Amino acid sequence: TAVLSVVAVASVITNLTDTEEQPPATLLNEDTSGVKMIGMTSYRGPLPDDLDPSIWVEPSEIVARVTIEKVDASRWSTENGEASVLGEAPAFMVGGVIYTPLRAKVKEYIKGTGPDELTLAQEGGVVGDIGMISEFGSDLSAGDEAIVFLRTPGRNVDAWGINNAYVFDGALARSEPDDRQLPVAELLPMLREAAIADADKTVD
Numbered sequence: 001t002a003v004l005s006v007v008a009v010a011s012v013i014t015n016l017t018d019t020e021e022q023p024p025a026t027l028l029n030e031d032t033s034g035v036k037m038i039g040m041t042s043y044r045g046p047l048p049d050d051l052d053p054s055i056w057v058e059p060s061e062i063v064a065r066v067t068i069e070k071v072d073a074s075r076w077s078t079e080n081g082e083a084s085v086l087g088e089a090p091a092f093m094v095g096g097v098i099y100t101p102l103r104a105k106v107k108e109y110i111k112g113t114g115p116d117e118l119t120l121a122q123e124g125g126v127v128g129d130i131g132m133i134s135e136f137g138s139d140l141s142a143g144d145e146a147i148v149f150l151r152t153p154g155r156n157v158d159a160w161g162i163n164n165a166y167v168f169d170g171a172l173a174r175s176e177p178d179d180r181q182l183p184v185a186e187l188l189p190m191l192r193e194a195a196i197a198d199a200d201k202t203v204d
Contacts, residue, residue, distance in 0.1 A: 035131040053175065053187060054194035056164045060149035062112035063191060066104035068144045069117075074100040074125025077156045083130060098132040100125035101159050102140055110147070110188075111195035120148060121159035138165040138176040147173065147191065 057063055076083055078096040102120040123134035140146060145168040150160040166173040172181045 035126055035129055051180065052190075053164075053166065053180075053182065054190050056149040057111055057191060057194040058198050059151070060111065060163050061152055062114060062118075062150040062160065063110040063147065063195060064104075064106050064112070064114075064118065064150065065108040065110065065147050065188075066106050066118065066120075066145070068102050068140050068142050068146070069105050070103040071142050072101040072103065074098050074127050076127060077154070079156050083127070097123070098125045098127055098130070099123055099157060099159070104148070107145075110191050111198065118150075119159040120150065121153070121157050121161050123162070138162050140165060140167065140176070144168075147187070 075081060075098070076096055077099055083096060099121045102122055104118045104120055106114065106116055106118060120140075122140060123137035124132045126132075138148075140148075140162075147166045148160075149163040149165070151163055152161070153159055154161060165176050166182070166187060167176060168174075168184060169181075171184055173184050173187045174181050
């Protein structure tokens with residue numbers, strides 16, 4: 001089974017035309033020319049315009065305010081770390097997706113506890129000549145400060161899965177991937193309160 005909440009995969013593979021040589025692994029927000037790009041869809045259903053961001057607290061094992069310090073090379077989630085291929089398209093339904101590890105420095109644990117540094121698994125990335133784009137995934141980069149909502153690492157993935165993320169942009173926090181914005185001064189207390197309420201339910 002796919003380990004990064006992948007439910008459906010687009011059937012069309014697009015060959016980009018630029019012929020510049022690619023490194024063994026690169027991020028999707030960098031040059032991915034010459035790579036077969038494959039779309040992944042993580043099912044979340046329609047999101048209402050007035051979505052309360054605190055709904056991400058309960059299903060997440062950890063909620064943390066972090067700074068992304070390093071982006072590692074993308075890799076496959078297969079047991080041997082290599083692509084499983086059926087014809088031209090990787091066999092996602094037998095367990096293979098591409099993810100990109102992010103090294104994050106923790107500034108605050110809003111829910112849960114852990115070490116000062118975490119490794120996060122961001123859906124998508126490029127390995128060799130195959131790339132994946134997650135329609136609903138985050139797009140965190142080195143230097144970003146964000147609040148991340150994390151789930152337990154999946155099989156063959158030694159990193160925390162990202163349920164959602166709010167990236168800081170000055171006094172605002174922007175939700176990925178839907179670009180909703182909230183003032184940081186409102187978002188942080190809202191999430192802290194939701195984490196306390198969630199802990200109280202656990203005790204009861």
